[in-house]
Amino acid sequence: MRVQVSLVTGVLVVAVLAAIGLRLGPFAPAPAPDYFSAAFVKGAEFEFDPPAPGSYGLPAIKSAPDGEVLDIHGETRSLAEITEGKISLVSFVYLMCGDVNGCPLAISTLYNIYDGSLNVPELRGEVQLLTVSFDPARDTVEAIEAFHYPVTSDPDAERKIEWDVLTTSGPEALQPILDGYGQTIDLSNNQELISHLLRIYLVDRKGVIRNVYGLGLIDPRLLMTDVETLMMEEGRR
Amino acid sequence: MTINRRQFTALTAGALAAGLPFRVFADETCQSPYMPKITGQEEYVYVWTLGVEGMGDEQDKLVTIDLRPGSETRGQVINSFSVGGRNEAHHAGFTSDRRYLWTGGLDTSRIFIFDVHTDPSTPTLHKTIDTFVKDSGGCVGPHTFYALPGRVMITGLSNDADHGGRTALVEYNDDGDHVATYWMPTAADMQGAVAVDGAVADGYGYDVRALIRKNVMLTSSFTGWSNYMMDFGQMLGDAEAMKRFGTTMVQWDLHTRQPKKVFNVPGAPLEIRFPWGANANYAFSTAALTSQLWLIYEDDAGEWQAKAVADIGDPASIPLPVDISIGADDQTLWINTFMDGKTRLFDISDPHNPHQVYEKVIASQVNMVSQSWDGKRVYFTSSLLANWDKKGEDDQQYLKAYTWDGSELVEDFAVDFYEQQLGRAHLMRFGSSELYG
Numbered sequence: 046m047r048v049q050v051s052l053v054t055g056v057l058v059v060a061v062l063a064a065i066g067l068r069l070g071p072f073a074p075a076p077a078p079d080y081f082s083a084a085f086v087k088g089a090e091f092e093f094d095p096p097a098p099g100s101y102g103l104p105a106i107k108s109a110p111d112g113e114v115l116d117i118h119g120e121t122r123s124l125a126e127i128t129e130g131k132i133s134l135v136s137f138v139y140l141m142c143g144d145v146n147g148c149p150l151a152i153s154t155l156y157n158i159y160d161g162s163l164n165v166p167e168l169r170g171e172v173q174l175l176t177v178s179f180d181p182a183r184d185t186v187e188a189i190e191a192f193h194y195p196v197t198s199d200p201d202a203e204r205k206i207e208w209d210v211l212t213t214s215g216p217e218a219l220q221p222i223l224d225g226y227g228q229t230i231d232l233s234n235n236q237e238l239i240s241h242l243l244r245i246y247l248v249d250r251k252g253v254i255r256n257v258y259g260l261g262l263i264d265p266r267l268l269m270t271d272v273e274t275l276m277m278e279e280g281r282r
Numbered sequence: 283m284t285i286n287r288r289q290f291t292a293l294t295a296g297a298l299a300a301g302l303p304f305r306v307f308a309d310e311t312c313q314s315p316y317m318p319k320i321t322g323q324e325e326y327v328y329v330w331t332l333g334v335e336g337m338g339d340e341q342d343k344l345v346t347i348d349l350r351p352g353s354e355t356r357g358q359v360i361n362s363f364s365v366g367g368r369n370e371a372h373h374a375g376f377t378s379d380r381r382y383l384w385t386g387g388l389d390t391s392r393i394f395i396f397d398v399h400t401d402p403s404t405p406t407l408h409k410t411i412d413t414f415v416k417d418s419g420g421c422v423g424p425h426t427f428y429a430l431p432g433r434v435m436i437t438g439l440s441n442d443a444d445h446g447g448r449t450a451l452v453e454y455n456d457d458g459d460h461v462a463t464y465w466m467p468t469a470a471d472m473q474g475a476v477a478v479d480g481a482v483a484d485g486y487g488y489d490v491r492a493l494i495r496k497n498v499m500l501t502s503s504f505t506g507w508s509n510y511m512m513d514f515g516q517m518l519g520d521a522e523a524m525k526r527f528g529t530t531m532v533q534w535d536l537h538t539r540q541p542k543k544v545f546n547v548p549g550a551p552l553e554i555r556f557p558w559g560a561n562a563n564y565a566f567s568t569a570a571l572t573s574q575l576w577l578i579y580e581d582d583a584g585e586w587q588a589k590a591v592a593d594i595g596d597p598a599s600i601p602l603p604v605d606i607s608i609g610a611d612d613q614t615l616w617i618n619t620f621m622d623g624k625t626r627l628f629d630i631s632d633p634h635n636p637h638q639v640y641e642k643v644i645a646s647q648v649n650m651v652s653q654s655w656d657g658k659r660v661y662f663t664s665s666l667l668a669n670w671d672k673k674g675e676d677d678q679q680y681l682k683a684y685t686w687d688g689s690e691l692v693e694d695f696a697v698d699f700y701e702q703q704l705g706r707a708h709l710m711r712f713g714s715s716e717l718y719g
Contacts, residue, residue, distance in 0.1 A: 093497040102539035104462040106432060106455045227432050229379040231719040240719060242318075242379055244431060253656050259316050259378065259434030261494035267537065 080135040081168070081269040083250035085161040088264035089156070095266045097231055098282075103255040106119070109135070110225020113218050117190040117197070124177075124222060125252055127209065132172045133248040134158070134268060135230045138218075139180035139239050140192055147243055150263065154245075155208070157265045159196065165269075171281070172272055174208040179223060180239055181213045181228050187233040191219060220269045226254070247271055252280070288315050311610045311653060312555055314429035315494060321610075321655040324712035325350045326360075326402055329681055330385045331705045332668050333368040338703030342371040344396055344405055344686055345704055346713075347697060349659075357683065357695035361404050365394050371669060371711045372512070375427030377456050378432060380717055382408060385709075386424035388667075389511060391415050393436075395426055395458060397493070402576060402713040409458050415442050417460035422507055423452040428490050428495020432456055437487045440506035447486035447506035447526055451539070460613055466501065467532060467541045468654060474540060475532065478655040483548035487530035489556040491534050491565060493536060498586065499536040500578060502567055507705060514670040527571060533586050545588035547576055552607055554578075557612035557633075561585040564633050566615060569607055573597035575617070577633055592636045594626065604666060605650040616641075616651045620666050623648045625691070641693050646676040652710045653686075660684045660691060664699070665706035679706050 111125035143147035178184035231240035276282035302454035341364035369387020383397035393411040423439035438449035470487035550570030563580035595601035627640040679697030
């Protein structure tokens with residue numbers, strides 16, 4: 046019972062923090078921007094403006110790995126098939142994470158991107174958010190479905206970019222995905238906490254990792270500038 | 283115990299980098315902000331050591347010394363991993379997850395990647411990169427290994443065309459695969475950078491550091507293979523060789539990896555250190571040949587500038603400042619000078635007006651300095667370059683550990699690297715099992 050209470054509490058904590066990002070951000074109305082980044086909220090820690098999209102390159106870092114994941118409906122899917130054909134921002138979280146500078150920060154940033162995409166129709170169908178849990182024992186299909194409710198119930202979802210929240214069947218399915226991306230987690234002595242380095246990965250349509258963001262780089266404007274740079278590279282922008 | 287703003291900021295920075303509540307933190311103060319730090323007690327120090335012909339196994343090696351309080355082997359060498367030859371072992375750096383330590387050889391351009399997380403007391407060789415020159419398109423002499431998320435930024439010192447100082451930044455992913463090469467700007471190819479106050483871009487390289495929230499990356503400049511592999515005395519007598527030293531620092535856009543400004547910093551600016559304070563928009567570097575402390579700072583108009591802010595010892599006697607280490611509270615800076623074997627502590631509380639407050643002779647020669655996060659333990663090693671180290675009895679090779687009480691360095695223990703047939707002690711990095719749960 047204690048585990049269930051903790052799980053619900055954890056989901057609520059993350060959901061509330063995410064909702065703060067969802068409801069309080071200055072998203073509308075917004076003019077049609079010259080650059081995608083103009084439609085997104087500046088991160089609090091940032092003291093610089095993103096560069097002009099397309100003024101720089103994003104070299105291939107490595108191939109993103111494949112692996113079996115479970116979606117919020119409990120269906121087994123190939124991660125590589127999900128990323129193929131779209132530009133993806135892939136993040137790894139666990140729903141019990143209570144550190145405001147950890148997963149909640151990443152999730153808040155993703156909500157900013159998700160909501161900001163309402164003002165950039167060109168992104169729809171081209172860009173997606175993928176959030177993968179690295180705590181499959183507690184982040185069950187039911188838990189991620191509950192966590193994702195603000196998105197699945199969003200009346201504007203059809204006009205925003207897609208966002209999939211995923212989990213895995215267990216450590217054997219999860220570990221190759223983490224290893225392939227280079228997402229380090231540490232199951233320490235404290236069973237409640239999972240030590241990890243906050244990371245978001247930019248994956249192109251061919252499944253190649255083109256950038257890796259750590260704390261200090263997780264600014265919606267910067268991420269979307271890189272997305273726009275990839276679209277310009279493809280001639281789609 | 284009270285905690286001041288700077289301490290809190292520093293602790294917070296460490297916490298943010300780890301993506302965790304305050305847990306292990308911190309190690310020494312000069313690491314990439316992207317990686318977890320050991321803020322408590324360091325358990326091990328890894329010393330990247332040059333093999334010496336006729337001594338022991340004659341190979342470069344990673345030496346592990348026990349620093350654990352209460353350990354029966356504290357202050358002793360507990361492991362040594364030889365890499366199979368001599369490469370002019372020099373600098374090293376962790377990946378951003380701090381699980382691997384990349385070590386470089388300036389002569390052979392080989393890179394040895396050690397696993398330091400499986401058993402932090404016993405690093406093992408995980409992978410060797412033998413293709414750095416080919417991968418990079420001609421860069422020679424991998425020097426600084428600076429952790430970025432999922433990647434390692436490596437500065438080169440030279441090139442394979444003329445073995446001079448023209449060189450590049452080379453980026454690898456954490457798996458050890460080449461990602462990109464960024465050649466340093468030159469007067470002939472500024473790559474969009476602006477020369478400040480008549481600076482002439484020399485294309486040289488040495489160190490790299492970044493201030494993430496300002497999107498600023500800085501590089502410094504030393505000299506090429508033809509000089510750093512030459513006998514020191516011979517080089518000093520070679521007027522042409524002495525012209526081949528770096529005179530610039532470059533400000534880069536961290537995100538785009540594009541050079542923005544070239545500053546005139548004569549005399550081979552070497553190590554670069556950014557402070558940790560939330561509003562500290564500056565960095566220090568020291569020029570080896572002119573013995574000056576330089577400040578690279580953001581001015582009131584938001585533009586970055588460079589200026590000399592203090593002499594280090596008597597520049598006329600060429601004390602040759604080498605490694606530096608900034609305190610976690612941004613108030614002090616240790617500066618080693620190789621020729622007189624001294625360490626000097628500068629008060630940098632006013633970064634525009636730093637001044638020396640303490641000095642001590644460590645040995646006949648001293649190069650590297652590393653301190654614990656709380657500044658209470660300070661470690662020194664001896665070797666600069668195999669052909670630049672002193673000769674005869676003055677060629678002392680060691681790691682020395684001191685305690686610092688705010689007014690005096692007191693020797694704790696020393697390891698004689700020649701007596702133990704290990705070689706020339708160069709770069710130090712700390713390890714701790716606490717980093718890995």
